[in-house]
Amino acid sequence: MRILLAALLALSPVPAFTADASPDPAQWLAPFKQQLKQALKEGLAQGPAHAIDVCRIQAPAIAASVAPDGVRMGRSSHRLRNTANAPADWLQPVIEEYLQESEPVPRQMDLADGRKAWVEPIMTDGVCLACHGEKLSPAVSDALARYYPEDQATGFKVGDLRGVFWVTWKPAQ
Template sequence: MYKTLVIVSLLLSFSGHCADEKDVLKTIKKFGKELKKELKKGLKKSATEAIKVCHMKAPEITLKNSNEKIQIGRVSLKNRNPNNVPKEWMLSYIDDFYRSGNKTGYKIVDLGEKKGLLKPIVTMPLCLKCHGTEISEEVVKEISAKYPNDKATGYKTGEIRGFFWAIYTPTKPKKE
């Protein structure tokens, strides 16, 4: 009986329109994993094939991982996809991440009724083929065909490539 009650109350708390930090971090982790899986699948064929996959799948995976509780996405000051320009509320926090050199933490931002979360995405060797300083001619061609205003190159391993972001309604709204 007690067990049933616990399960029911757990289900109820998950089915509301609220989320907490842990849910958001979990959602972002899952999102990142799915992106990387598709990327690696594409790279097995070729870098140009992987660009096609990212071009098609990244926006789709982003939408799929957003719901009524948590909206998520990726942004960068040097974005590839024109939709990935940071929003106004993100700018000063992005600046803080660069200034402090903090690449492993995350930041919760108060947005009134909602909260925002930003988490740096760090460049790894795997990323350099399409975001690095020496990019093959065929990759450049494929990228500029799909993203004529691409800014997302010139990165080195360990640098911040961009940020995961989330907006969510916290489970316990702040009392005035």
């Protein structure tokens, strides 16, 4: 089974890391998600307060480092922790619509400036509650108060929309 899997992986196409080869925004997001998860896991191994520091420093750096040329990506929310993640004008209404939907799904859009966009909902799961849930440990509350005095990203329950991943790129001419 393991050999079969290895063979399948070897056969799978090399990801297209340029914006003009047939765009696959979900695939562009994959290393961002994967590295965020890894950073969170490593941070959490040393306690949630430490993980906050890791997230704070690494989340924006990861987004910048994994985006192919000409592609921008990030996370946003209707209830922000980091105001630097505030939604662009085009993204705000998408988040509002997602909030009305019981099972929001990813969408692709054409933006007014000629770029294309891809948005994916991010739902809250159990792992998120230590830092985004209703009851936070004193260490987490203290760290959040220190770094994010305007934090609005607590009080979420499992299954709530926590925010979105977004990607924009310029389509090939």
